[in-house]
Amino acid sequence: MAGDVADAMLDGTLCEICGEFLGEPVGYPVKCADCKKDEPEGQPINRKPVATVICPSCQKRVKEAGLGRHVKDTHPESQQVMKYNHRVRGNTPGGG
Ligand SMILES: [Zn+2]
Numbered sequence: 001m002a003g004d005v006a007d008a009m010l011d012g013t014l015c016e017i018c019g020e021f022l023g024e025p026v027g028y029p030v031k032c033a034d035c036k037k038d039e040p041e042g043q044p045i046n047r048k049p050v051a052t053v054i055c056p057s058c059q060k061r062v063k064e065a066g067l068g069r070h071v072k073d074t075h076p077e078s079q080q081v082m083k084y085n086h087r088v089r090g091n092t093p094g095g096g
């Protein structure tokens with residue numbers, strides 16, 4: 001049965017680490033909940049600080065990547081100002 005266990009670990013029937021029975025084969029190796037806990041999952045928490053900028057509307061420090069969303073959510077009225085500032089001469093209005 002040893003070969004069967006190895007196969008079962010590879011198709012997801014058993015945990016690929018400890019061999020715990022998981023259920024239906026899915027076609028790829030799967031870890032049980034206990035073994036998953038040992039794996040870093042999702043984004044690491046201790047990353048270097050993200051780039052931040054000062055919101056021109058409320059002077060709050062926000063993530064640079066999230067400024068657009070912050071303005072949209074918190075200062076919907078100032079979006080018009082930003083759009084105005086970003087307007088490029090020669091562009092056809094109403095294109096987007
Ligand atoms: Zn396991």
Ligand SMILES: [Zn+2]
Nearest residue numbers: 055057058074
């Ligand atoms: Zn703001």
